Amino acid sequence: MSVINAHDLTMEFLDKVLFNKASFDIEEHDKVGLIGNNGTGKTTLFKLIAGVYEPSDGNIFVSSTAEIGFVEQHACSDFSKTAKEEMLSVFNHLTETEKELNEIHRLIDTNPDNLDKLIEKQLFLTEKFQNEGGLTFRSRVDSMLSGLGFTENEINLSVGALSGGQRTKISLGKLLLSDADLILLDEPTNHLDIKSVEWLEDFIQKYNGTALIVSHDRYFLDKVTNKTMEIEHKKITVRKGNYSVYARLKAEQKEAEKKKYELQTKEIQRIEGIIKQQKQFNRERNYITIASKQKQIDRIKEELAAPDPEAKSIKLKFEAGSQSGNDVLTAENLSKAYSGKHLFKNASFNIYKGERVFILGVNGCGKSTLLKTLLGKIMPDSGYCRFGANVQIGYFDQIQSGLSSEKTVIEEVYDKFPSHTVSELRGFLGAFNFKGDDIYKVMSELSGGERARTALLELMLKKPNVLILDEPTNHLDIMSREVLEDALFQYDGTIICVSHDRFLVNKLATRILILENGNLSSFEGSYDEYVQSISVPDKKPEKTEKKPNEYQLRKQQESEQRKLKTRISRLEKEIEDTEEEKSKIQSLLQAPETAADYEKLVELTEKLDEINRKQDLLYEEWESLSS
Numbered sequence: 324m325s326v327i328n329a330h331d332l333t334m335e336f337l338d339k340v341l342f343n344k345a346s347f348d349i350e351e352h353d354k355v356g357l358i359g360n361n362g363t364g365k366t367t368l369f370k371l372i373a374g375v376y377e378p379s380d381g382n383i384f385v386s387s388t389a390e391i392g393f394v395e396q397h398a399c400s401d402f403s404k405t406a407k408e409e410m411l412s413v414f415n416h417l418t419e420t421e422k423e424l425n426e427i428h429r430l431i432d433t434n435p436d437n438l439d440k441l442i443e444k445q446l447f448l449t450e451k452f453q454n455e456g457g458l459t460f461r462s463r464v465d466s467m468l469s470g471l472g473f474t475e476n477e478i479n480l481s482v483g484a485l486s487g488g489q490r491t492k493i494s495l496g497k498l499l500l501s502d503a504d505l506i507l508l509d510e511p512t513n514h515l516d517i518k519s520v521e522w523l524e525d526f527i528q529k530y531n532g533t534a535l536i537v538s539h540d541r542y543f544l545d546k547v548t549n550k551t552m553e554i555e556h557k558k559i560t561v562r563k564g565n566y567s568v569y570a571r572l573k574a575e576q577k578e579a580e581k582k583k584y585e586l587q588t589k590e591i592q593r594i595e596g597i598i599k600q601q602k603q604f605n606r607e608r609n610y611i612t613i614a615s616k617q618k619q620i621d622r623i624k625e626e627l628a629a630p631d632p633e634a635k636s637i638k639l640k641f642e643a644g645s646q647s648g649n650d651v652l653t654a655e656n657l658s659k660a661y662s663g664k665h666l667f668k669n670a671s672f673n674i675y676k677g678e679r680v681f682i683l684g685v686n687g688c689g690k691s692t693l694l695k696t697l698l699g700k701i702m703p704d705s706g707y708c709r710f711g712a713n714v715q716i717g718y719f720d721q722i723q724s725g726l727s728s729e730k731t732v733i734e735e736v737y738d739k740f741p742s743h744t745v746s747e748l749r750g751f752l753g754a755f756n757f758k759g760d761d762i763y764k765v766m767s768e769l770s771g772g773e774r775a776r777t778a779l780l781e782l783m784l785k786k787p788n789v790l791i792l793d794e795p796t797n798h799l800d801i802m803s804r805e806v807l808e809d810a811l812f813q814y815d816g817t818i819i820c821v822s823h824d825r826f827l828v829n830k831l832a833t834r835i836l837i838l839e840n841g842n843l844s845s846f847e848g849s850y851d852e853y854v855q856s857i858s859v860p861d862k863k864p865e866k867t868e869k870k871p872n873e874y875q876l877r878k879q880q881e882s883e884q885r886k887l888k889t890r891i892s893r894l895e896k897e898i899e900d901t902e903e904e905k906s907k908i909q910s911l912l913q914a915p916e917t918a919a920d921y922e923k924l925v926e927l928t929e930k931l932d933e934i935n936r937k938q939d940l941l942y943e944e945w946e947s948l949s950s
Contacts, residue, residue: 524547654671790816
């Protein structure tokens with residue numbers, strides 16, 4: 324049964340068409356991921372569904388039996404309440420019933436004359452209280468607060484003493500505890516650490532209603548959604564499947580549309596050539612042929628549709644201006660405590676050239692403090708750390724504190740990189756989606772995404788050989804995140820990164836450092852491999868040890884050699900596989916039936932080109948590692 328149905332839905336906002344004649348259905352129990360670049364109209368669509376806005380044209384219907392819930396309805400209203408009291412306010416109807424039952428208990432003890440009526444009312448209210456969840460609502464609130472990462476101390480703080488992020492989590496928790504059977508979640512993973520996001524994933528997977536979720540967290544979307552809706556080019560497209568399935572199907576469709584357009588265009592050109600030739604003969608029967616061929620062209624043009632243009636994304640490429648030594652960073656017995664609480668203690672580790680190391684842990688555990696300690700911005704209570712020879716650091720601060728607030732965008736970049744001309748910098752800023760007069764915006768007026776793009780551009784221009792990144796994907800939309808991932812994957816330097824973006828961690832990490840309860844442990848591998856390892860009791864990551872002795876160093880070097888040999892073997896296997904693929908395609912190309920099928924010929928030729936490009940990259944990496 325449809326919960327939401329839209330027909331020819333059009334929405335204009337501030338003289339801008341966000342989507343035009345969009346039609347879609349969302350069924351009962353669907354978990355739908357809503358994606359699209361910033362500014363395409365995702366939040367506006369939420370407000371249309373919630374009835375806050377009216378469409379410019381068309382219709383959107385929400386099932387009359389569906390109770391809609393969204394975060395704004397549950398914004399914290401009383402800042403004098405504690406966090407727990409504010410969360411409990413969702414169940415005011417139950418606390419009122421509870422008070423009424425307590426009063427009846429008192430009256431039964433003191434007023435025996437009305438005993439029958441009182442007992443009758445008590446039975447009625449008790450049954451109602453139990454049916455509405457009265458026996459479990461307090462434990463549900465406790466579980467919600469714990470799942471969202473609130474400590475015992477924070478639960479009892481007043482709402483006014485909480486951070487903006489914590490108040491947003493309270494509002495999210497109230498929404499999730501409400502009786503709504505259609506919930507609209509706008510960036511629900513913001514302000515949540517990985518542990519809390521995993522708890523939220525479990526909650527939504529078990530949620531029995533319908534959910535529409537705006538998020539840039541692809542790992543989260545892959546876990547909880549069964550449909551994906553995208554707003555792009557003023558269209559709304561819905562497909563079955565989570566984000567990764569949607570992205571694959573979208574890429575396949577775009578490629579098919581591109582090929583169809585190219586073939587139709589070539590066919591028109593071929594027929595036009597025939598018409599031109601027939602006109603030269605200048606005979607009556609030739610004009611009959613010309614009319615027939617022109618009808619063919621007209622029919623093709625009726626269905627000829629140019630593929631949608633590629634959405635503009637930032638152009639990002641990190642390069643190391645020079646090479647560091649093999650030993651990039653050494654940390655020995657690092658400790659730091661605040662107010663008697665150890666964020667980390669006796670932490671010892673080494674980071675080597677070319678590694679991509681990610682630091683994971685719950686909010687407040689000390690990840691950013693550890694980064695700042697490594698950078699010398701915060702002094703450790705004990706221990707030391709030092710960078711190796713010729714290390715040149717590029718630091719991305721999650722709040723971009725290194726950016727000026729008073730300068731314009733062009734002034735900010737030019738003052739740091741005066742060796743570039745203004746014209747060159749305008750080109751770079753254009754590649755980072757700063758268009759026209761955007762470069763004259765004052766930095767304090769920029770959005771979070773614009774500030775992040777400015778900081779990334781400065782990192783790119785600096786050309787460091789070690790990148791130290793603190794939540795680099797915050798404020799970036801999905802497309803910008805994917806561009807950043809590809810740039811970091813191709814980067815030839817060393818990366819040390821704190822991130823809650825599991826998609827990013829999974830794609831890039833060669834090693835993970837886990838900061839938990841003041842202890843630092845290490846795991847070599849991707850995020851998925853790490854999760855798999857901690858699900859098996861005897862494969863938990865081992866705590867990092869103090870300075871290794873000669874035996875440990877030798878073992879470490881042997882491990883590095885084994886990994887290198889394994890990677891080379893895998894590359895050789897991949898090269899063999901591509902050779903087999905090439906042979907198969909070349910055989911198909913030589914087949915007579917292929918020569919007669921133009922569309923198949925084009926498809927196979929393009930596939931062969933793609934395999935050749937892939938093989939070139941494999942050989943390049945194989946030669947680099949083998950040397």
